[in-house]
Amino acid sequence: MKRIVSYIFVSILLIGMLAACGTSEEPSKTGSNKNGSDKKTLVMGTSADYAPFEFIDTAKGDDIIGVDIDIAKAVTEKLGYNFEVRDMDFGGLIQALQSGQVDFVLSAMSATDERRKSIDFSDIYYTSKHMIVSKKGSGLTKVEDLKGKKIGAQLGTIQEEKAKELAKTVDMSVENRNRIPELIQEIKAGRLDAAIIEDTVAKGYLDNNPDIEGFTVEDADGGYAIALPKNSELTPEFNKALKEMLDNGELDAIIKKWFEKK
Template sequence: MKKVIMIALSILLVGVLAACGTSEEASTGSGSGENSDKKVLTMGTSADYPPFEYVDSAKGEEIIGFDVDLAKAIAEKLGYEIQVKDMDFNGLIPALETSQVDFVLAGMTPTEERKQNVDFSDVYYTASHMIVSKKGSGIESLEDLDGKTLGVQLASIQADKAEEIGETVDMTVENRNRIPELIQEIMAGRFDAAMIEDTVAKGYFEKNEDLAGFTIEEAEAEAGSAIAFPKGSELTEKFNAELVKMKENGELEELIVEWFDSK
């Protein structure tokens, strides 16, 4: 009788363990339904750059924008999901180098200096620099910045451009981490002007009638924005191939119209 009881208990125990194992395996999946097999990639960005990447507090805390939609579109084609990580712009390349993020989409220009530390995709969007100031400031040309204080975002292409302009115009250049900080400094009278990408600046003009600006005329077109990856990342070639397809089939142009022509 004891043997029969022991055998029955053993069978019961095996059944319980099997059930637990099945439950644990089900709970460790990366997602549910068709997305369960997808790997998650972390996208680094600086969510202060509408319409590229920003938070619309009236709609929630989610980071949205052109770059976010572009990342999701490419990732979907490659079988990935995207997790967006917000940080200061000057911390994006270090984040790539230390594997905190898998790639960066943040309106970043592929300068020669940056190419020493990270790899880039093809350019996906090109814009121009704009000098933004208060209406009536009298700043209508680069020469008008003489003796003035110009704000730029730290580690941005505009910071490099300001240094170049400073070779011929006697002005003070100050850095801030975020674009809204530059606008705040202008409105508070601490900065006379700021240099911001034209697409981004137009968004601030729509929100604040006290702001005005002019586009800097360039002898050569700016390098534009590209996706950044760690050196030697296999994602560079994969993302770039999909980006080329989106350019050819019109998907990229549709996203540009959606985010820039209607915002």
């Protein structure tokens, strides 16, 4: 009899415990990111060696900064996402995108037809323009005129890369200088025949130096865009945010902020 009573008591106790467990609150299915936010975090791939689009100013810290970082912050904020940046070699960005290591790429990447075969691109957010600056009366009016000339470029800039690109088709030499004013002085002194400078920056020097002149060179690959996986659902979302930024002047303000820094 004692065994029966004991068995009934234990059974009631177990039932009570199970009932209590059944009424406990289930954990949220919405995961939090490392910042404690319930927003989804998108991973951005970039190659932080391309000032002023993405680079690290070691004198000020180890954060990746630049045009593309500010654009990514604005776009993801408008769409309700958090984002984190993953730095890698430029040559590995498309593979990282295709393998799911990153959700999108913002790295001054030109939206070429060849790349479009394997990935998607947003609308163009920046079209590269450069100016070839030379002493007034130099006779340099087109790229072909640079043959046999010594061309300067600011070290570490996209103009340095553009100069190297031009040197593959035109027989010219390329020299680097640390700052734009140095390039202007070298042209005036005759130590450089010309220099390639971002056009908005160059125009400021042309306005203040009547003894120099220049002509514009545009990149032929369609401009920079945000790269995304093929058929990504994010593409129309990103385009919507970019259009809003273009219409309200936010995009232009970001570009001017970084390109006006000297």
